[in-house]
Amino acid sequence: MSNQAVQARTTALETRLRVANLNVTFGEGEKAVNVLQNITLEVGAGEFVCLLGPSGCGKSTLLNVLGGFLKPDSGEVVIDGKPVLGPDPRRIFVFQERGVFPWMTVEGNIGFGLFRLTKEEQARRIFYYVNLVGLSGFEKAYPHELSGGMKQRVEVARALAVNPDVLFLDEPFGALDSITRLIMRRELLRIWQKERKTVLFVTHDIDESIQLADRVLVMSTRPATIQRVVDIDIDHPRDISSRHYLDLRDQIFEQIGLAHKV
Amino acid sequence: MKRWQSRISPFLTAVLLLAAWHAAVVWTHTRIFPGPVQVLAGLKDLAGRDLLAGYVRDSLLRVSAGYLAAVALGLPLGLMLGGSPTAAAALNPPIQIMRPISPLAWIPLAIIWFGVGSGAAVFLIFLASVFPIIVATIDAVRSIPPVFRNAGQNFGLPSAMLLRKVIFPAALPQILVGLRIALGIAWLVVVAAEMIAVDSGLGYLIIDSRNAGQRYDLVVAGMLLIGIVGVILDSIMRRIETLKSVRWGFCND
Ligand SMILES: Nc1ncnc2c1ncn2[C@@H]1O[C@H](COP(=O)(O)OP(=O)(O)O)[C@@H](O)[C@H]1O
Ligand SMILES: [Mg+2]
Numbered sequence: 131m132s133n134q135a136v137q138a139r140t141t142a143l144e145t146r147l148r149v150a151n152l153n154v155t156f157g158e159g160e161k162a163v164n165v166l167q168n169i170t171l172e173v174g175a176g177e178f179v180c181l182l183g184p185s186g187c188g189k190s191t192l193l194n195v196l197g198g199f200l201k202p203d204s205g206e207v208v209i210d211g212k213p214v215l216g217p218d219p220r221r222i223f224v225f226q227e228r229g230v231f232p233w234m235t236v237e238g239n240i241g242f243g244l245f246r247l248t249k250e251e252q253a254r255r256i257f258y259y260v261n262l263v264g265l266s267g268f269e270k271a272y273p274h275e276l277s278g279g280m281k282q283r284v285e286v287a288r289a290l291a292v293n294p295d296v297l298f299l300d301e302p303f304g305a306l307d308s309i310t311r312l313i314m315r316r317e318l319l320r321i322w323q324k325e326r327k328t329v330l331f332v333t334h335d336i337d338e339s340i341q342l343a344d345r346v347l348v349m350s351t352r353p354a355t356i357q358r359v360v361d362i363d364i365d366h367p368r369d370i371s372s373r374h375y376l377d378l379r380d381q382i383f384e385q386i387g388l389a390h391k392v
Numbered sequence: 393m394k395r396w397q398s399r400i401s402p403f404l405t406a407v408l409l410l411a412a413w414h415a416a417v418v419w420t421h422t423r424i425f426p427g428p429v430q431v432l433a434g435l436k437d438l439a440g441r442d443l444l445a446g447y448v449r450d451s452l453l454r455v456s457a458g459y460l461a462a463v464a465l466g467l468p469l470g471l472m473l474g475g476s477p478t479a480a481a482a483l484n485p486p487i488q489i490m491r492p493i494s495p496l497a498w499i500p501l502a503i504i505w506f507g508v509g510s511g512a513a514v515f516l517i518f519l520a521s522v523f524p525i526i527v528a529t530i531d532a533v534r535s536i537p538p539v540f541r542n543a544g545q546n547f548g549l550p551s552a553m554l555l556r557k558v559i560f561p562a563a564l565p566q567i568l569v570g571l572r573i574a575l576g577i578a579w580l581v582v583v584a585a586e587m588i589a590v591d592s593g594l595g596y597l598i599i600d601s602r603n604a605g606q607r608y609d610l611v612v613a614g615m616l617l618i619g620i621v622g623v624i625l626d627s628i629m630r631r632i633e634t635l636k637s638v639r640w641g642f643c644n645d
Contacts, residue, residue, distance in 0.1 A: 199542055219548040229543045232640035233561040242557070243547035274640045292547060 470529020528570020565641020
């Protein structure tokens, strides 16, 4: 599909996040590494966008800038009309399973961001999100007693429980085995369809991006630019053996410069 | 090795060592080193004179006082310095210079300041344990993975709450290791402190038994008691490390 179609589709949604001419360089002088170069992108409210690129290209760096954890050297990030100055509970960052607090139970983790609410409301939300991610019965368990997939669900539930507008997910399923990964993708889609958060999902897995996203932003190697935007116009649940799916997959493979044969 | 074997082998070793000790003393007809039988008799003698429990208690009280004071100062200070690079840079030189000074070097000053008595001993124990606690706490806070801090900040916690709910528990496993080592040092020092400054406790027992009548059976009894109490203290600290809220820091799964 053409880039015009992409534009048309995003302008139909209210813009939630806008990034203009973002540049990030690590180090100084001789050792300076230009990691992000002139990144410009827009994400609509409720949209699911994947940032796809090879390892080390700067995906985490970009997501950290969007999340407010890292100041860019130039350019700006605007969310809901306001420049991003730091992390904010309306926009939650989901790290790989490493982000779950190992000293807290499942309940404690999921309720972590709810300290402003009354005890009753906290309990209600914890109950709801424990169920939503299928962890009932494990409320009192500690993370080291859980599998990788369960820990990941705890982190997603902790993020959702504060009812954020935006979720940033940095290769959240990267450390999981391939079966758990598939299940987690389905769960995430189910939750997204139910709650309609704006999602920015970083991955280096081409199939993962096509299975999940409304749009895939393909990033180049360092210094990372957005090489191409691919609109995934397939309804959920997606048939991953359909002609169209395979066409999109081929396009992205070609874009990244990989042959079809191993 | 089978389970029962690993349970039994420490007892076997102990019995063998005691037997070897006994045999060595009997065969050499030594008069200056007591055998296990004499040491046991010495312990009975002490207990009979109602001194044993009192000495152990006094030593433990001094260690508790000095050590708890060191925790009360060292822990908050370490947390603060670990979280603030500027404060740490400013206070680092004095801390690093004080750290390698053996607590025993402080004995003269301790006696001038606190007189000959429990105060001096407690002060020495405090000095011996406070630096390891400060340093271990700073290191523990510094080595918290940034992901925990970021996650904490992301949910908008005020800084006091961030400290209480994220920084402190994230650093706690490593802090506990430091606390355990510091307690070991405190116990090591109580004996030395009691040799110079007080008239009760296990250190006093050792020095007094030698001075008053060459009771080497009591000297060795005192040494054994110190070792046994030390092991008990250490195992209590290790027990704390198995609590669920800190165990994550001690296993790799
Ligand atoms: N804090 C940093 N200081 C210096 N270099 C960094 C830093 N963070 C990331 N980099 C470098 O920036 C590049 C992009 O890193 P990253 O964003 O983590 O890539 P990705 O997430 O796409 O794998 C890498 O070459 C990495 O070494
Ligand atoms: Mg990354």
